[in-house]
Amino acid sequence: MRINQTRYLTQVIAKIVIWSAAFFTIGVMILILYQILSDGLPILRLRFFIESPRSMGREGGIFSTIIGTVVLTFVAILFATPLGVGTAIFLREYTRESKVSRLIRFGTDCLAGVPSIIFGLFGFVFFVIYLNMGWSILSGGLTLAVMILPTIICTSEEAIKAIPYSFREVSYALGGTKWQTVTRAVLPNSLPGIFTGVILGVGRSIGETAAVILTAGSSLVMPTSLFSPVRTMAIHFYILAREGISMEMAYGTGAALILLVLLVNIIANWLLNRYIRKKA
Amino acid sequence: MALENKLSIKDFNFYYGSFQALKRINLHIKVNQIFSIFGPARSGKTTFLKSLNRLTDLTFGSSHTGAILLDGADIFDSTLSLTDLRRRVGMVFDLPIPLPMSIFDNVSYGPRLSGIKQKRRLIEIVEQALRSAVLWDEVKDRLNTSALRLSGGQQQRLCIARTLALGPEVLMLDEPCSGLDPISTTSIEETLTQLKKEYTIILVPHNIQQASRVADRCGFFLNGELIEEGTTYHIFTTPKDKRTEDYVTGRFG
Numbered sequence: 001m002r003i004n005q006t007r008y009l010t011q012v013i014a015k016i017v018i019w020s021a022a023f024f025t026i027g028v029m030i031l032i033l034y035q036i037l038s039d040g041l042p043i044l045r046l047r048f049f050i051e052s053p054r055s056m057g058r059e060g061g062i063f064s065t066i067i068g069t070v071v072l073t074f075v076a077i078l079f080a081t082p083l084g085v086g087t088a089i090f091l092r093e094y095t096r097e098s099k100v101s102r103l104i105r106f107g108t109d110c111l112a113g114v115p116s117i118i119f120g121l122f123g124f125v126f127f128v129i130y131l132n133m134g135w136s137i138l139s140g141g142l143t144l145a146v147m148i149l150p151t152i153i154c155t156s157e158e159a160i161k162a163i164p165y166s167f168r169e170v171s172y173a174l175g176g177t178k179w180q181t182v183t184r185a186v187l188p189n190s191l192p193g194i195f196t197g198v199i200l201g202v203g204r205s206i207g208e209t210a211a212v213i214l215t216a217g218s219s220l221v222m223p224t225s226l227f228s229p230v231r232t233m234a235i236h237f238y239i240l241a242r243e244g245i246s247m248e249m250a251y252g253t254g255a256a257l258i259l260l261v262l263l264v265n266i267i268a269n270w271l272l273n274r275y276i277r278k279k280a
Numbered sequence: 281m282a283l284e285n286k287l288s289i290k291d292f293n294f295y296y297g298s299f300q301a302l303k304r305i306n307l308h309i310k311v312n313q314i315f316s317i318f319g320p321a322r323s324g325k326t327t328f329l330k331s332l333n334r335l336t337d338l339t340f341g342s343s344h345t346g347a348i349l350l351d352g353a354d355i356f357d358s359t360l361s362l363t364d365l366r367r368r369v370g371m372v373f374d375l376p377i378p379l380p381m382s383i384f385d386n387v388s389y390g391p392r393l394s395g396i397k398q399k400r401r402l403i404e405i406v407e408q409a410l411r412s413a414v415l416w417d418e419v420k421d422r423l424n425t426s427a428l429r430l431s432g433g434q435q436q437r438l439c440i441a442r443t444l445a446l447g448p449e450v451l452m453l454d455e456p457c458s459g460l461d462p463i464s465t466t467s468i469e470e471t472l473t474q475l476k477k478e479y480t481i482i483l484v485p486h487n488i489q490q491a492s493r494v495a496d497r498c499g500f501f502l503n504g505e506l507i508e509e510g511t512t513y514h515i516f517t518t519p520k521d522k523r524t525e526d527y528v529t530g531r532f533g
Contacts, residue, residue: 164377166373166375167379170377174446189380
């Protein structure tokens with residue numbers, strides 16, 4: 001009787017704790033969204049998206065910063081994806097568990113924990129000054145690539161690890177070489193997982209400020225080449241708010257940023273579901 | 281009529297690290313016959329099959345001594361192409377493992393790896409292989425649907441078709457009916473009897489009754505040793521070794 005009562009009580013308490021944890025999380029998220037969107041959404045007009053900023057961003061739109069964000073993220077993904085997926089394939093398919101693979105994994109784990117301002121400093125010293133790329137899309141993109149590399153390696157490795165050994169065995173038994181097995185039996189099936197890692201990287205790149213401000217500059221001028229400096233939306237938001245230029249425009253930019261992330265995730269989900277449905 | 285030896289296994293020992301999985305195997309396997317290998321679990325049957333097309337190479341730390349000759353040529357010869365060997369000696373695994381792609385892509389997987397790109401040629405090969413595996417009539421209208429939607433028996437016949445599409449000379453099947461119902465089993469057994477006209481077949485049956493139904497010759501494996509080998513009739517009626525007799529009469533196993 002007593003035991004039953006304690007068990008019942010534990011049940012109830014566990015239920016309450018778990019439910020409140022979930023509600024607290026959702027609550028915080030809603031609060032943040034509400035705060036940004038309620039101040040930001042009224043600013044959002046079509047003109048806000050397609051006009052370039054005037055007088056430091058006090059007037060006009062945010063067009064050049066949208067371009068900056070998109071291009072910078074694109075460059076980062078372009079470099080980080082092949083490197084990250086390649087490393088993951090190496091770790092899973094081309095090498096056995098050894099000192100080398102453990103060293104690489106330890107290195108990526110450490111990189112994943114490094115604060116982004118450190119990446120920014122590295123990018124500034126290495127890309128901007130040493131390689132003389134200056135404050136530019138290329139410097140910023142490469143810095144972001146280095147920053148999101150651990151995420152992509154880690155998620156890709158997990159995705160590749162999840163592919164049953166039997167798929168590889170079947171492929172070899174059907175006369176496949178290692179490369180054919182990797183590209184035709186392993187990668188197509190781990191693509192959804194790899195894609196998730198890339199999208200995480202996209203999210204981090206879009207929202208990053210510290211690593212970018214030191215490497216891509218903060219120019220509001222429309223970029224004309226990979227060597228032009230740019231300002232991303234996140235940095236625009238930071239500068240507008242920090243320097244008290246215009247809180248109104250800052251919230252507008254914040255709201256636009258949230259919508260952009262939302263859009264990226266919706267498109268990514270749609271693509272992913274389409275791919276998975278085609279397979280099953 | 282004396283049949284020629286397709287595979288000759290000579291003093292073959294196989295080790296996983298320090299564990300000896302196969303002990304001094306000597307065996308000749310003839311063309312156009314079904315050779316059945318049976319024995320209790322962990323007696324080395326699967327290892328034996330995987331040795332014949334060197335799928336054992338995938339296992340780290342394995343080693344062997346002795347020789348395996350395919351049409352008189354040593355399969356461990358360093359000049360031999362491993363991918364060619366695996367095309368000539370095809371293997372069907374104990375569980376149906378369709379790759380998550382369409383029926384057509386599954387069956388044409390091997391031919392495409394070997395470099396055949398012509399769509400028309402691939403369609404021919406796929407149809408031929410599916411007909412041989414007695415699956416064609418059931419799937420001919422939905423070759424582009426996912427292989428994962430087939431039933432267990434259909435998936436196993438798909439895997440047989442996928443191996444046949446390689447154009448192998450030897451077909452190895454490791455308990456191909458273990459997860460199947462009696463009806464699917466019967467249809468696969470009929471398929472095998474048809475196929476032996478063109479191929480050399482090595483079958484690990486999921487029970488010894490299956491060996492007695494379809495095999496021309498049988499070999500009894502126990503703890504990595506080939507205890508006895510002979511025609512199915514002899515193995516089942518007048519085995520020479522006491523252990524074989526005990527096993528086929530059901531005294532152990």
